Amino acid sequence: MKRTIDDLAVFGGPAAFLNTVTVGRPSMGDRERFESRMAWVLNNEWLTNSGPLVSEFETAVAEIAGVRHCVATSNATVGLQLAMHAAGVRGEVIMPAMTFAATPHAASWIGLEPVFCDVDPVTGLIDPDDVKRRITERTGAVVGVHLWGQVAPVEELDRLAHDHGLVMLYDAAHALGCTRDDRPAGSFGDAEVFSFHATKVVTSFEGGALVTDDAALAARARSMHNFGLGQGGRVEHVGTNAKMSEASAAMGLTSLDAFAEVCEHNRRNHELYAEELRGVKGLRLHELDLEERSNYQYVIVSVDPAHTGIDRDEIIRVLAAEQVVAKPYFSPPCHLMEPYRTETPQRIESAEWLAAQVVALPTGPGVSAEDIRRICDVLRLVVADGEHVARRLTAARNAPS
Ligand SMILES: Cc1ncc(COP(=O)(O)O)c(C=O)c1O
CATH class of the missing domain: 3.40.640.10 (Type I PLP-dependent aspartate aminotransferase-like (Major domain))
Structure with a gap:
């Protein structure tokens, strides 16, 4: 378990995972x-x-x-x-x-x-x-x-x-x-x-x-x-x-x-992410309506830099060093991609706001409860001192190589 930000892999500590844990690993069944x-x-x-x-x-x-x-x-x-x-x-x-x-x-x-x-x-x-x-x-x-x-x-x-x-x-x-x-x-x-x-x-x-x-x-x-x-x-x-x-x-x-089993595994994973991230300032797990059925394939977290002190893309960078592949979704939104941005320049407020904030975290049959706890340990550590982490990341990026 990482205790200080010096333990983060992005600053030279050992990675939280030996093998990559990634969003969107295939559910192939038997x-x-x-x-x-x-x-x-x-x-x-x-x-x-x-x-x-x-x-x-x-x-x-x-x-x-x-x-x-x-x-x-x-x-x-x-x-x-x-x-x-x-x-x-x-x-x-x-x-x-x-x-x-x-x-x-x-x-x-x-x-x-x-x-x-x-x-x-x-x-x-x-x-x-x-x-x-x-x-x-x-x-x-x-x-x-x-x-x-x-x-x-x-x-x-x-x-x-x-x-x-x-x-x-x-x-x-x-x-x-x-x-x-x-x-x-x-x-x-x-x-x-x-x-x-x-x-x-x-x-x-x-x-x-x-x-x-x-x-x-x-x-x-x-x-x-x-x-x-x-x-x-x-x-x-x-x-x-x-x-x-x-x-x-x-x-x-x-x-x-394997579909029913995968959905149930994903549902438990989603619940665990909710528990682990409850009350963490600036991170909001995207909730799903419990009255409805979902495949729970997407664990979406909004990062509010005003509260975390660090933005979504920097958090993705920290996770990547830990061998955790998290993904922005969908960034940029489609109206800001070519050819659409040139053909019809426009602002679409909520889509832009969301696209800058959300990140998908790993789930699926290959992601265990222990994996989720470790991912959330890293997230909590990062946002507890987000401004400091962000400053060090900027300094590391600007350091002469
Ligand atoms: C929202 C959405 N629509 C369409 C597609 C395209 O699907 P396919 O890769 O099967 O063409 C994808 C994904 O890959 C998607 O996420």
């Missing part, structure tokens, strides 16, 4: 099950094109989302594009600035125009009032984002989209297994898209899924994700190749087998 699924794939030589494992994965994801249709994709970015294409979106697409670059890029890449709106300063979720202010005659759709294992304010957004005749889609990359008023993410709007990227709570290496209750939209998306081929194998319209492979589905199913 290795033998994966290997036996892969053996089956290889023995049958059915590697892609609507294979049985992809079908099984689609059925399982649709069930979690509480919808009738699921189209598994090679990733969520292309899944969002399919959703926009299949829903016939044109013109401007309103979305929160506080999201991963994939959300606006998905729209830009297919000729649509992202329009960024603000978020709630506490939850980070898209602000429906700001969406409303940004609707014009050119608006074609709204893409809500279910951030950090919380579901966006879907009642207001779905109503708004309905009243203005807009397509309503959700980027549900963070939200598998999460609910709002007991209804699962995946069941809102015209369609939603999950990600099964390696960092997500369920992984298929790379992967995504479009889920919807709209049979016609699902059929268009299914055809479009396979080069625009129709039932009879003839090309009916322009499409792309966004299919999930059987190897990905084998990983997805194996990761899904």
